[in-house]
Amino acid sequence: MAQSPFTAVYCLTAALFFLECTIGPSWAVPMDVGGEYSGTVSWMMNMAGNIGGALSPTVFGILVQFGSWIAPFIVAAGLLVFGAIVWAFWLDPEASVLEKDKSTERPVISGTAA
Numbered sequence: 001m002a003q004s005p006f007t008a009v010y011c012l013t014a015a016l017f018f019l020e021c022t023i024g025p026s027w028a029v030p031m032d033v034g035g036e037y038s039g040t041v042s043w044m045m046n047m048a049g050n051i052g053g054a055l056s057p058t059v060f061g062i063l064v065q066f067g068s069w070i071a072p073f074i075v076a077a078g079l080l081v082f083g084a085i086v087w088a089f090w091l092d093p094e095a096s097v098l099e100k101d102k103s104t105e106r107p108v109i110s111g112t113a114a
Contacts, residue, residue, distance in 0.1 A: 001070060019080070033095065 002008040027042065034041030060072040 001073075029091070 002011055030041040030045050031038040063071040
């Protein structure tokens, strides 16, 4: 949507910079909330990202075919805003994904003994 190629490059560069600023927290949070199962939590986060990465060329190709090149950028921006809202309001950094079952001292994941 930029009128100048230089403005587009500056905006894309700034967007990538701020997107990459999330890498540290994105990998620190699974280690924090996962405890001894941080590898599993990190794996699930990484798998979800890879599924999105695998689907995005097809979805973006369809958006470009039936719309314009602006549509994929709007969808990507919307997903990033949605992710920021989830991290800001839904994720509790003090909580762990695991709770100790007091009777067996085994980890309880989503209400079932593991």
